[in-house]
Amino acid sequence: MLDIAGATLDFSSPDDLPPLDSSSAIEGGGGIVNGVPKLMDPPDEPLQGVGMYEDFNTIDWVREKSKDRDRHREIAGKSKESIWALIKGVCDALSGWLLMLLVGLMSGALAGGIDISAHWMTDLKEGLCLTGFWFNHEHCCWTSNETTFQDRDRCPQWKSWAEVIAGTGTGPLAYFVNYLMYVCWALLFSLLAVSLVKAFAPYACGSGIPEIKTILSGFIIRGYLGKWTLVIKTVTLVLAVASGLSLGKEGPLVHVACCCGNILCHLFTKYRKNEAKRREVLSAAAAVGVSYYFPLKTLWRSFFAALVAAFTLRSINPFGNSRLVLFYVEFHNPWHLLELVPFILLGIFGGIWGALFIRANIAWCRRRKTTRLGHYPVLEVLVVTAATAVLAFPNEYTRISTSELISELFNDCSLLDSSKLCDYGNVTGNQTGNDQMDRPASGRLTIAMLQLSLALVFKMLITVVTFGMKVPSGLFIPSMAVGALAGRLLGVGVEQLAFYHHDWALFRGWCSPGTDCITPGLYAMVGAAACLGGVTRMTVSLVVIMFELTGGLEYIVPLMAAAMTSKWVADALGREGIYDAHIRLNGYPFLEAKEEFDHKTLAMDVMRPRRGEAPLSVLTQDGMTVQDADALIANTTYSGFPHLTVDLTKPRLPLFNPQTPLENARQRQEMVMGTSPIFFIEHAPPPLRDSPAPLKLRSIMDLSPITVTDHTSMDIVVDIFRKLGLRQCLVTHNGATPENTDHLRALAGDHHQERHSEVHGSNGQSGLGLHILQMRLACRDAPRMNSVHQLTGEENCAFS
Numbered sequence: 159m160l161d162i163a164g165a166t167l168d169f170s171s172p173d174d175l176p177p178l179d180s181s182s183a184i185e186g187g188g189g190i191v192n193g194v195p196k197l198m199d200p201p202d203e204p205l206q207g208v209g210m211y212e213d214f215n216t217i218d219w220v221r222e223k224s225k226d227r228d229r230h231r232e233i234a235g236k237s238k239e240s241i242w243a244l245i246k247g248v249c250d251a252l253s254g255w256l257l258m259l260l261v262g263l264m265s266g267a268l269a270g271g272i273d274i275s276a277h278w279m280t281d282l283k284e285g286l287c288l289t290g291f292w293f294n295h296e297h298c299c300w301t302s303n304e305t306t307f308q309d310r311d312r313c314p315q316w317k318s319w320a321e322v323i324a325g326t327g328t329g330p331l332a333y334f335v336n337y338l339m340y341v342c343w344a345l346l347f348s349l350l351a352v353s354l355v356k357a358f359a360p361y362a363c364g365s366g367i368p369e370i371k372t373i374l375s376g377f378i379i380r381g382y383l384g385k386w387t388l389v390i391k392t393v394t395l396v397l398a399v400a401s402g403l404s405l406g407k408e409g410p411l412v413h414v415a416c417c418c419g420n421i422l423c424h425l426f427t428k429y430r431k432n433e434a435k436r437r438e439v440l441s442a443a444a445a446v447g448v449s450y451y452f453p454l455k456t457l458w459r460s461f462f463a464a465l466v467a468a469f470t471l472r473s474i475n476p477f478g479n480s481r482l483v484l485f486y487v488e489f490h491n492p493w494h495l496l497e498l499v500p501f502i503l504l505g506i507f508g509g510i511w512g513a514l515f516i517r518a519n520i521a522w523c524r525r526r527k528t529t530r531l532g533h534y535p536v537l538e539v540l541v542v543t544a545a546t547a548v549l550a551f552p553n554e555y556t557r558i559s560t561s562e563l564i565s566e567l568f569n570d571c572s573l574l575d576s577s578k579l580c581d582y583g584n585v586t587g588n589q590t591g592n593d594q595m596d597r598p599a600s601g602r603l604t605i606a607m608l609q610l611s612l613a614l615v616f617k618m619l620i621t622v623v624t625f626g627m628k629v630p631s632g633l634f635i636p637s638m639a640v641g642a643l644a645g646r647l648l649g650v651g652v653e654q655l656a657f658y659h660h661d662w663a664l665f666r667g668w669c670s671p672g673t674d675c676i677t678p679g680l681y682a683m684v685g686a687a688a689c690l691g692g693v694t695r696m697t698v699s700l701v702v703i704m705f706e707l708t709g710g711l712e713y714i715v716p717l718m719a720a721a722m723t724s725k726w727v728a729d730a731l732g733r734e735g736i737y738d739a740h741i742r743l744n745g746y747p748f749l750e751a752k753e754e755f756d757h758k759t760l761a762m763d764v765m766r767p768r769r770g771e772a773p774l775s776v777l778t779q780d781g782m783t784v785q786d787a788d789a790l791i792a793n794t795t796y797s798g799f800p801h802l803t804v805d806l807t808k809p810r811l812p813l814f815n816p817q818t819p820l821e822n823a824r825q826r827q828e829m830v831m832g833t834s835p836i837f838f839i840e841h842a843p844p845p846l847r848d849s850p851a852p853l854k855l856r857s858i859m860d861l862s863p864i865t866v867t868d869h870t871s872m873d874i875v876v877d878i879f880r881k882l883g884l885r886q887c888l889v890t891h892n893g894a895t896p897e898n899t900d901h902l903r904a905l906a907g908d909h910h911q912e913r914h915s916e917v918h919g920s921n922g923q924s925g926l927g928l929h930i931l932q933m934r935l936a937c938r939d940a941p942r943m944n945s946v947h948q949l950t951g952e953e954n955c956a957f958s
Contacts (some may be wrong), residue, residue: 211433213380216747219883220864222434229428253426254439258459260422261443262466265415269467270474272396272407272414279400280559283343284336285318340557341547347401348543351394351629352536359390363628366391366413368737370444372746373416374437376883383420383440391417395630401543402550404560404621406635412444413630415467419443434883487568491677492712494668498719500652504645504685505720509727511640512692515622516732520739523626527743535628542627546620555606555613560639563613567642567682578606579646579678599654607650614643626740633736637693638686645685649678680713688720692728695735697721749880754873761875761889762868776800777838777855784853785832798886863888 211217237247278294287298299313319339320332355363361382369382381387395410419439423429429436438459445460526532550556555563571580582597599607621636653676656669669675687704691697704717733753734742741748775790777799790799831850837843838856845851865888866875878884 211378213378215378216885217376217378217433217883218885219376219434221860222432226428226432226435229432250428253428254459255462257419257422257426257429257439258442258463259466260425261415261419261439262463263470264418264422265411265443265463266467266470267474268392268414268418269411270471272392272411274474275396276399276407277559279347279396280402283340283400283402285316286322287316289315337551340551341544344401344543344547345540347397348403348539348629349536351397351401352539352627354390354394354397355628355630356535359384359387360628361387362391362394363630364626365409365630365632365737365740366416367409368740368744368746370412370416370440371737372741372748374441374444375748376433376437377747378433383417385417385421388414388417388421391630398629398631399559402547402559403543403627403629403631404546404617404624404636404639405629406560406632407630408634409632410630411632415443416440487570487679487683489570489677489680489713491674493677493680493716494675496664496668497652497676498716500648500681501684501716501720502723504641504648504681505688505691505723506727507644508641508685508688508690508692508720508724509729510692510731511618511689512637512695512724512728512736513731515618515637515693516734516736516739518622519625519736520743522623523740523743526626539627539629542620542623546624549616549620553609553613553616555609556616560635564635564639564642564682564686567610567639567646568679568686570677570679578602579650581606598657599650603650607647610643610647614640614647617643625736633693634690637690641685641687641689642682643685644689645682646678648685649676649681652676652681653678680716683713684716684720687717688724691721692724693736695725695728697725749876751880757872759872760868761866761870761872764872777836782836783832784830784834784836787836788832800888865890867891 233243233247233250236243238244277296278292281295285295287293287295289298295316298316318327318332318336320335321327323339324331324335326332352363359381361369361379361384369379373379373382391410391414395407395414398405399407419442420436423436423439429439442460442463445464526538531538555566558566566577566579569577569579571577571582581600581602617636617640621633621640625631625633625636656665656676657671659665660669660671665675683704687700691700694700700721701714701717705714738750775794777787777790830853834850835852837852837854838859840856863886864878864882864884866878868889868891870889875887878887
């Protein structure tokens, strides 16, 4: 354990993303590389166990990119000296592609294993395969010769729990036994999931996408992408999906893929020692988890990694249909222009439901964080699981897994289809091929519609309290299920309306009697896209995802209409998507690039030049000793200090000294005592006889701090922080060193609503002014962040 300026760092557990050692900032030492001076002049060798960045802190993008440029110049210079150096340079250039290959293979294999395991454990709640308990229901009946087309899911090899335990498959006793076993298996799976998360990897719960977005923006969360998190997330994701909770696995797969990318980064020096380069890998890994995120900077590597993952998934064939997508469907009937009206209605429904869901879920999660509900995560998971299982079993459309439900709703009915959703009444007419014309709904279809209506209400309510619990939980599948249910209901309604009122002007000319003109499965797919867009606010990427499901370009326009309508409606009711809302709820320091800064203020307006406040804490050029620096650090909680070289005849900008490497420099230099003087110049004067050795700190100085004037507008300042990835910015008056310094609180966070980050200062004499603008949030004195994804339910970590 190492305590630096009030921040406790734990370096005893190297498994979960150990702190980046100081070599990440100092490789190659200081000086000039190929004629270009470096911005930093760090020590020559790192100290083991001293991190460059503290936990819950932001990285210095400018510093990291500068280091990478210096490394490239050094490699380019050496490659001209020998063949061996040239080979090493080529290997360095190819290491990124090799890393993407490994990330794709590992992520694809894990995704395939998760899907196969979840399918098997979901079927385990209903019965057992006698020929091999490791077979799920579908695989168990594949080789059976006694399966009929009407009862394709029934075979002698598969036995329900009632048949195994009670010896009968029908009657009230069999129903009760199956009901009881269904609930017991669901409770067992959820108990194992939440217990494993609580005991071994608290960061394995939740979706992970809000945290991944924050990490990609430069925030440090130690352990969130570590080995234990990967193992526990993979295992508990299977258990959570199999328990029947209203959640999906697509969001957590992004977290799993990023864990793979982070772990594999340790195999390559340039990614292990540079946080900015590591985030390039993580952004590509996010595209591997769900192939809708291709960052511009790493577009081709992201595409390559996603391609490798897709190839691996295709080789495993977890869906059993030789397809790369879970809900592959083919619709054979074209859509008509007038059908855009119900498609737009589905978009409106998706936008309204998405906005209401976000508000309800955030309110529930806030209640979980601020009340005693958050103190009992295991009990909460068990209660929600019990309620879900008890209410879901009587309805056959909620009893099955959500993925199977969506597949059933997307289904395009044919003459040989035995599903209740395709059970229409008979009518005199000609039928050709495998298509069936529009027909009146039968009694079974009417009952199915009632069950779908109940399933819609159930899914809308239970998903609100499920998302955000302390188990891995995604939102893609539940959102698609809600939209698919609404779309199928609307599709069947329009179909019946067209059958009974084909003489209306609305249907005349394109939906004549005896034709199959309405496809309810298409309505289900459009509804799924609308609700998913309303929750996540995706547009183009959402259409691409749904395009993958249909296998054709013909239905792009309905999907675009529904996706855009849902986004417009949802944005009118609330600007945040679900992941942005959770980022704001958890207080993560994330500056959204697409948001605008609404405050009409200047940089000087967000400062606090109040009299009577503590003076500015600075490191001075002369007269400061080690014990003075120790006292300064002990009495403050800042991550760095301005270094002032005040000469009124030659005013200069200050130099910012990162605080964390200070202890590193002390331990590296011998004979340093409390009375040792501190020097910030390049060549310190020789010590006097019998005087303690001086402490040289020039190596931890930032010689080129970013500065703005006090009259710079805050929208420009925010853009500077966004685009340059700054940790802090110096604000000067007339571009000169101050005699007067003031206190500042900067704005950071979602909607820029004054989430505060303290930086120090005070009032002094009149004169020139300097301020430190620090738009980052740092969590100190807490080994783990407490958020909606933490298990304690208490806010023990203050962002300051």
